[in-house]
Amino acid sequence: MAKRILLSAFDMTCVGHQSTGTWRHPASRAWNYNTIEYWTDMAKELERGCFDCLFIADVVGVYDVYRGTAAAAVRDAAQVPVNDPFGAISAMAAVTSNVGFGITAAITYEPPYLLARRLSTLDHLTKGRIAWNVVSSYLNSAALNVGMDKQISHDDRYDIADEYMEVIYKLWEGSWEDSAVHRNKDTGVFTDPAKVHPIRHQGKHFKVPGFHLCEPSPQRTPFIFQAGASGRGKQFAAGNAEGMFVLTTSVEQAKKVTSDIRDLAEKQGRSRDSIKIFTLLTVITGATDEAAERKYQEYLSYSSSEGMLALYGGWTGIDFSQYDPEQPLEAMDNDSLRTTLESLTHGQSHKWTVQDVIKDRTIGGLGPVLVGGPEKVADELERWVDEGGIDGFNLAYAITPGTTTDFIDYVVPELRRRGRAQSSYKPGTFREKLLGTPNGRVEKTHPAAQYQGAYAGLESVADNTTSSNFSDYEQTRVAAE
Template sequence: MTKQMRLNAFDMNCVGHIQQGMWAHPRDRSTAYNTLEYWQDFARTAERGKFDGIFLADIVGVYDVFKGSPDPSIAHAVQVPVNDPLLIVPAMAAVTKHIGFGVTCNLTYEPPYLFARRMSTLDHLTRGRIGWNIVTGYLDSAARGMGLAKQAKHDDRYETAEEYMEVVYKLWEGSWEDDAVLCDRERGIYADPRKVHRVQHAGQHYRVDAIHLSEPSPQRTPVLYQAGASSRGKDFAAKHAECVFLAGPTKENTRTTVTDLRQRAAEQGRDPTDILVFLGRAVVVGRTRKEAEEKYEEYHRYASIEGALSHFSSITGVDFSRYDPDEPLRHEENDATNSILRAFTVDSSETWTLRKIFGEKGLGSRNEPLIDSAEEIADELQSWVADTDIDGFNLSRVVTPEGLEDFVDLVVPLLQERGIYKRDYAEGTLREKLFGRGRARLATSHPGASFRSLGSSAAPSQTLSPAAE
């Protein structure tokens, strides 16, 4: 059976996302990011292209490592200003029927009790189309904004995340039994108290003694996304993630990471095919290669190298204003995103410099875009899936909305003709669309499934006690 390619439209509720400087292009409309119409048009286009999901990035804090100041980020709109990604989801869901929404939410700064209700609410409003990209953050500026001196250590954040996941699993999966809601108008009983359970958790980081505030939503637990590529991050993803986002610079690096991730998942007792892997890419496409190159040359005039370096410095925790452009990158361990710098140093057989990364082909990003005719773009995407065992792509915007429109109009029909991309959506929730009909809930081999309540097929957690007898 031919492997079906998956696609997410990768974006952020801000002006400048990945390709820094593109907002200044005269046809770019990203400065309208703070309007409902902008996001509704975006969602309609992505659903017209049968995209599996809209993957919304987010950041808490500002990028202030480059030159020791937030000024370059502010000047070039490098993910600042940035608005809450959750609030635009209902607006997009209202004008679409099938496309899913994977939303980045930082668990470090919100109690699990309130967060669990927020995601359940979105799962209800979208009729089961919500996903959560689990992050712990990597910016000291975020910690300072929350009243802390600095963020926790890299691996300590993952330890906290493990406990956080346990709490939200208990709330989503274990508090309400499947048949707790009766909606019995004749007797005037909405829910059976005997089938609603109190979650009691007393751990190192969290204490909860409460009933989940929301009744069971279509998926209960949202589809779980994760983007950690460090060793600790891959362990976390292998245990919890259903969709993993990678940003490997080469096929060699990507293939190694995917193989390692799937092996770790198997060691956790999970089916490795229960994890879908998406690679981050940007595309500049034309009807011919010449048209694509002309479009790229036009875009390139607006690329912000200083914006790109500001972004790269903060995600790696290294102030690259101290580097010569032709100086080889060195690996440094810190509490930022270690895997990004490691991919360009320890895990790469090539020698990388700032000029090589952000050189002639860059569009204000560390990853070169794919620039070619629709036919060649389709070939390249297909080869990445075949050669690295990824499942699809998170396609980030370049100039919006025309970049997404070009891809939908020119590339998607070719992928459909080749039989490697769906012609229409399957019915059901986001999880069912990704993994098959009847899979609205977490797979039984997923650790979150072990917290299902007394009325479910899995054994209950011992920490759950009846709210009423």
């Protein structure tokens, strides 16, 4: 039986996401990004195409590396202005029933106690359709504007992320027992305080003595996405991710990346299929190959090279204005997105230049562009899945909603004809739909599972006294286990 191809739409609460300048195209609605109708219309369109999810990227800084200023990014609306990605989720959930919502939220600037509540709230309101894309934020401008002297180093951010996940899993999985909530009007008991437990976490980076503010949501732990494919990022993903967003520029590169990730997951006691891997791709399609090519050339005529170089400056930490347009690019070790330059310099038949970035990335941004009619596109998608080990695609747009609508109208029917795309949704939560796990809970091999019931029988809200001594409490918990 042919493997189903997972489909995710890739967007951001901004004007210019991956293709800069195309907001000027007459058919683009990107400049309506700050209206609720933009998002509800998109959600309904994705559900019409039986997409698995909408994946919403985010940054909390600006792209100010290119020419040492944010001017190019501001002028071209290259991921600025940018709104909070949480705002439109409830409205989109209200007009749909099945499509999932992947939300990017950085662990670097928000305490786990607060973020746990925000994500649980949305998991409740969407009836279990929430996924969290765990990122550590890569823009130095973001660090400066939240009061830090500079961005935390790349690997240190992942060390913080490890403990962050430990805290948030304790809150989601261990704080409230499954039978804690009674909702009993006769007895007057809404929640049994004996079944709600403080987590008493005290670590190197976080101190969280209390219990989770939310009752358990449909998934408890939202589906976990992760978007870093550096060596350290892959280690983090192998332990935590259920879905992974990677940047690959060829089927051959995809095969190596997916194999590495699955090998690492297996070493951590998880199955090779426990992580669904998505690669970024922009598909320009039409009724025929020729029609698709004409459309692509039209979109290129609206693109902005300055805007794209501003984005690449932020993604790589390199000011491309200092390079000769024909000078080969070299990967370097810094605290930005390490995989971005690696995708341009490693495993390629030639070294990319600044001119190549302008020519081949002003449409598509971080990922490759596939141009063709339904059969050509479907052939290539199948090749990425069958030969590259990819599970699905994070589909960026050239113009919105036109690029997505074209994919739904032209490519999805062809994929369905080949048995590669779903024509209806499975029941259940987002995790049940993608992984098939029972009751929408994390798999038993996932690190969050170790906290399920971990605090049962220990200190609870019902106790007359509560311990303020972390070490004593932890010793009691470990002894009970």
